[in-house]
Structure formats: C-alpha cells, structure tokens
Amino acid sequence: MLNKEKIKQILSSRIEEISSMQIPHFSLLRDIEKASKRIIKAIKRKEKIVILGDYDVDGVSSSAIMYLFFKNIYTNFEIVIPNRFIHGYGLNAKILDEIEADLIITVDNGITAFEAAWICKKRGIDLIITDHHTPNLTLNTQHFHLPEAYAVVNPKTSPDFPFKEICGAEVAWYLCAAIKSEMKLNIDLREFLDILVLAIIADVMPLNHLNRTLVNMGLKKLNASKRAFSRVLKRYFNNIKSTNVAFGIAPRLNAAGRMDNAKVAFEFLISEDENEALELYLELDRLNNLRKETESDILDNLEINNDDFILIKGNFHEGVIGIIASRLVHKYNKPAIVFSEKENLKGSGRSLGNIDIFDLISGCGELLEGFGGHKMACGLSIKKENFDKLQKKLNEKIKKYNKDDFFIEDFVLGELSFSEIDFELLDILNSYEPYGEGNPKPKFITSAKIENVRNLKDNHYKLILSQNDIFLPAVIFRYDGEFEEEIKFKFSVEENNFRGREVQLIIEEII
Ligand SMILES: [Mn+2]
Structure with missing residues (x-):
C-alpha cells in the first residue's frame, strides 16, 4: 500500500534537477564556436545564408527560433523546410537543387547527410550541421562517421556536454547563444523558451536535468507570452501544461507536415498578428482532423496475420505510417513496421518493451536501401521485392526474445x-x-x-x-x-x- 511519503520517494528518485544557473554553457558543444564565427563572417560579408529545418514540431520550432533570432540581426537569410512528399527528409540532393546559398545551416537534421555534404563541398557552399540525432558509426572502429561539413554541432559528438538527450531546437537555441555571445548582442534568449518548450515535449525528450529546467521555464514563458500564437493557444488551453503540449498542441503542429506542408506550423509560430495566427491555428486543426480520419480509415481496413513482428504494406498516406505503426504496437503488443508503397517501400517502425527494433533491422542490412532510428522507433526503405524476405528474416530474429520482453510500459x-x-x-x-x-x-x-x-x-x-x-x-x-x-x-x-x-x-x- 502506498502513502504520501512513499509516493514522494518514488517520484523524487526518478528526477534530477538543475537550477537555471546550472544550464550547461554553449561552449561545451563541440564546434559551436567555429560555427558561430563562420556565421558572423557570413553576416559581415553579406553572404546568403539558408537555414534548413525539418517538418516535425522539433524541426519547425528550430526553424522558428532561428528565424526570430536572425531577423534581429540580418536580412540575407532564408528558412527552408523540406516537404516530406516532394523532397523527403532533411538536407538531401533533391532539396539542394532548389537552394542557392553561400552558407547552409541545418537544424534538427543533417547528421547523416553524407551525399548532401559532398554536393555542398563541390558547389563551394559551407555547411554547418546542427542536429541531435545519433550519428552513424564507422564499421570497424566504432567511431562516429560524420558528413564532411565545415562544422558539426551535436551533443552526441560533444564529450564535454553533460546531457546528451536534448532536441534539435535546443541545439539551435544554443547556437543562437553562441552567436549572441560572439557578437555581444543584447537579445534575451529566454524569449524563445515559449517555442523551445514545444519541441522538447513533442520530440519526447526525457523531462530531466536540462530539459526539466527548460520545460518548467518554457511553460511559464508560454503562459505569459505575448506572441500571437500563444495568445491563440490560450483561447483553447487556458493554463498550458506539459500534457496539453504533448496531446493537444504537438499533434496539431505535426499535422501540417504530415498532411500538407510544415510551413503552416512555422508561419503559426512566427506570426505577429493574432487574427492571422488564429486562421493558421484553424488550418492546423483541420489538418489534424484530416490526419485522424486518414488514420482510422487505414486502421479499419487492415488485415493482420499472426506473426510476432508485424509488417504491413499498402498504398498508405506517408504522413501517418508512423502513427499507424504505433497504434498496431498498442493493439497487438508486438513491434510493427508500416510501409507506404511507391516505387520503393518506405516504412516506419515502432517497438515495445525490451525489443530493440534498431538492432533487429540492422541485422538485415543486405535488404535495406536506407535506415535510421533507435531502440524504439525507426525509419527505413526497401525494394518492393525484398518485403517478403525482410518479413521472414525479422520474424526469425525476433525469436531470441521471450514472451516477457513484449510489454507496453505502464506507470x-x-x-x-x-x-x-x-x-x-x-x-x-x-x-x-x-x-x-x-x-x-x-x-x-x-x-x-x-x-x-x-x-x-x-x-x-x-x-x-x-x-x-x-x-x-x-x-x-x-x-x-x-x-x-x-x-x-x-x-x-x-x-x-x-x-x-x-x-x-x-x-x-x-x-
Ligand atoms: Mn528532432
């Protein structure tokens, strides 16, 4: 039987607190000073800077923070957010075709953009990668294998940075801090915490240490913020809490990139006019409802066999395959990959319990065209003719797990x-x-x-x-x-x- 003392014990044991004074200094991120010096040089030389984001909440928030910061100090810059359906994810050859720049800064992506980095080099574009995703490892040495860029800023490649689990927007925010310090600007970086908090929660970062402090500060900021988007949010969520962000706000912001164009979410965050922000919010809400309908249409018509590892493919809307995979995991208590069928099969996988989906799929290297992710979630692409082979192989590999490894964590x-x-x-x-x-x-x-x-x-x-x-x-x-x-x-x-x-x-x- 629990009592109040016991509850306090359990809850305090799982959190690690730091004060706002203990927020790690930007200089602990490797390459960040090199990056900020290069950016300042670009500003002095009036070079064209392109900031390249991503279409999820973290990527859009990173882009919004960079936009709001840069617009104080520079004009010759542009924010580019790839469209999932046209360009695919992150900095790649396709989106580079549409970009003219002297300097490209990625936010929340780029850590595996090997080909794109090479193209930039060939075209004489300096590339600064800021990301938080885990870099690839080299085959034999187990060292990080990084794209050839001017600078790579990532907590995972920074031995001195004390807390590795931060999101892309936090890395972008740190870069702004480094630029501010180098240029001796009078900009209060706490101004951006109302946007940063959305990214930390939406990207499911552990709410501990630095993240916990920034989320607490950020929620206060968000509830007191005068920004147009936050005034609109307060009409719908009167005192915004972390759960409102996770289950109410983040799905709407994500819906833009899933169903149409992440620009809608970006414009919403940077809007300076409350009426415009309201219009954009209603559009996000509409896209979120469309996302839900698309999702239940697919789920209602699925046929699932008895395999221990669920793999399905179909002419599914690419924006919702990750959510469908996650629904299947919860419904069947098994890991699942859902593929959207185009010229290739593009899939999104989710796992549960002790089952390491990254490890299982890594073991099928010869069948994969592209692959990335971690223990609980991944993205991959395969050739159509390899679907059956992958299905068979994963269902063999998963036999090494016991029944007890298949569980959905309950708290x-x-x-x-x-x-x-x-x-x-x-x-x-x-x-x-x-x-x-x-x-x-x-x-x-x-x-x-x-x-x-x-x-x-x-x-x-x-x-x-x-x-x-x-x-x-x-x-x-x-x-x-x-x-x-x-x-x-x-x-x-x-x-x-x-x-x-x-x-x-x-x-x-x-x-
Ligand atoms: Mn991210």
Whole structure:
C-alpha cells in the first residue's frame, strides 16, 4: 500500500534537477564556436545564408527560433523546410537543387547527410550541421562517421556536454547563444523558451536535468507570452501544461507536415498578428482532423496475420505510417513496421518493451536501401521485392526474445486507498510536474463501490465512488461497458475546478 511519503520517494528518485544557473554553457558543444564565427563572417560579408529545418514540431520550432533570432540581426537569410512528399527528409540532393546559398545551416537534421555534404563541398557552399540525432558509426572502429561539413554541432559528438538527450531546437537555441555571445548582442534568449518548450515535449525528450529546467521555464514563458500564437493557444488551453503540449498542441503542429506542408506550423509560430495566427491555428486543426480520419480509415481496413513482428504494406498516406505503426504496437503488443508503397517501400517502425527494433533491422542490412532510428522507433526503405524476405528474416530474429520482453510500459506506482487522496496529495503530485517522457504521470490502483453514475455526454461518465465511508468523485471517458456495483480500477488524480475545487479521480481503465 502506498502513502504520501512513499509516493514522494518514488517520484523524487526518478528526477534530477538543475537550477537555471546550472544550464550547461554553449561552449561545451563541440564546434559551436567555429560555427558561430563562420556565421558572423557570413553576416559581415553579406553572404546568403539558408537555414534548413525539418517538418516535425522539433524541426519547425528550430526553424522558428532561428528565424526570430536572425531577423534581429540580418536580412540575407532564408528558412527552408523540406516537404516530406516532394523532397523527403532533411538536407538531401533533391532539396539542394532548389537552394542557392553561400552558407547552409541545418537544424534538427543533417547528421547523416553524407551525399548532401559532398554536393555542398563541390558547389563551394559551407555547411554547418546542427542536429541531435545519433550519428552513424564507422564499421570497424566504432567511431562516429560524420558528413564532411565545415562544422558539426551535436551533443552526441560533444564529450564535454553533460546531457546528451536534448532536441534539435535546443541545439539551435544554443547556437543562437553562441552567436549572441560572439557578437555581444543584447537579445534575451529566454524569449524563445515559449517555442523551445514545444519541441522538447513533442520530440519526447526525457523531462530531466536540462530539459526539466527548460520545460518548467518554457511553460511559464508560454503562459505569459505575448506572441500571437500563444495568445491563440490560450483561447483553447487556458493554463498550458506539459500534457496539453504533448496531446493537444504537438499533434496539431505535426499535422501540417504530415498532411500538407510544415510551413503552416512555422508561419503559426512566427506570426505577429493574432487574427492571422488564429486562421493558421484553424488550418492546423483541420489538418489534424484530416490526419485522424486518414488514420482510422487505414486502421479499419487492415488485415493482420499472426506473426510476432508485424509488417504491413499498402498504398498508405506517408504522413501517418508512423502513427499507424504505433497504434498496431498498442493493439497487438508486438513491434510493427508500416510501409507506404511507391516505387520503393518506405516504412516506419515502432517497438515495445525490451525489443530493440534498431538492432533487429540492422541485422538485415543486405535488404535495406536506407535506415535510421533507435531502440524504439525507426525509419527505413526497401525494394518492393525484398518485403517478403525482410518479413521472414525479422520474424526469425525476433525469436531470441521471450514472451516477457513484449510489454507496453505502464506507470502504475501501486495501490492507493481513498484515505490518502486529498489536496495534500495533489500538491505533492503537482510538485513533480512536468510529467512526460522519463517522468510519466503517476497512476494508481484501488477498488471502490459505485454510489452514483451520471452520463456527461456520449460515453463519458461522472461517478461517485466510496471506500470505507470516504466518498470521491471520478470521471471515465470513452467507456462502452456496463458498470458493476464494485470496481477495481487504474486511475490518476487531478484537481477539478469546475464549480469549486475538488479532488477528482480520472479512471484510466476498469480492471
Ligand atoms: Mn528532432
């Protein structure tokens, strides 16, 4: 049985806190000073600078921070965000065809852009790569194999940088800090934390150490920000929390790049006019609804066989294959790769539990055209004729795992009785915010009697529960079953401010 002390112990053991004064200095990132000096030289010489971003929230936020920073100090620069359907991902030969520049700076991409780096070199374009993704390793030496660029700024290639798990926008923000310092500019970098926080949460960075500090500062900034986009967000989410960013804001920003063009999300973040920002928000919302429809259309029509490693292919919309893979993982408790069929098969994979999808696919090297990722997620492309072979091979390789390795992590802290659930508990839980990756929102288990059921709307219900003469309100969403007299359930605890303050249970699942 849990009590408040035990809960405090568990929650504090998983977080590592640093103060805003302990934010690591930019100079700990390798090559960052070389990069900022080159950028300043370009500014002095009035060279054309192109900043190349990515179409997800991290890439768009990186681009927005760079845009807002550069527009204070320079005019001859351009932000380019690739279109997933036209150019594909990151700095590559295709997008380089459309770029004229003296200096290219990548943000949130580029660490494996070998061919593009070579093209830049040939064309006399200096290339500065800023990224946070893990670089390739050389075959024998296990050293990083990096593209030939003027400078490569990445926490993973910086032995002195104390915290490796930062997102692309954080690296871009650090680059701005280095430029600011070198040019002795009077720009407050905290101004960008309202955008940075979106990227840290959306890119599922562990909310620990530097990220935790920046997210806390960033959420405060976002809620107080005068920027047009944040004023629009506050119409829909009144006090923006990390969970609002993860489940409400990030999916809408991502929808632009998934369904159409990430420019919509970028324009939204940099907008200076609230009406324009509102229009853009409504467009993002529309694209997000379209994304959901596309996703359920595909999911409703899938046929899945009994393999331990799910591989499916079809004429699927490329923007949603990653989400579909993740839905399949949750539905079937197995790793899954979903391929979109074009001239090649382009796939997105997701894993679970102890199953290292990166390792499994790496072992099929001869069947792959392109591949990147990590333990839990990956992207790959293969030739059509290799699909069956890959399916067979992965299903053989996965046999080395046991049944126990296939699990979806759940964050139940333990059993908690009603006598412990009060405002004091709420204060304790709130003090460990923000919750998210690496610090999941605490869930508990208990049993109680149902005293009253009220239908709120559709299949959402408000319940009054009792346990040893203590009564507590609870809500359950999207529930299609019948209610028993007594239930055992998994829940989280929240404050309900609708008509006075009360402690309310959110029932996640009736067991
Ligand atoms: Mn990223």
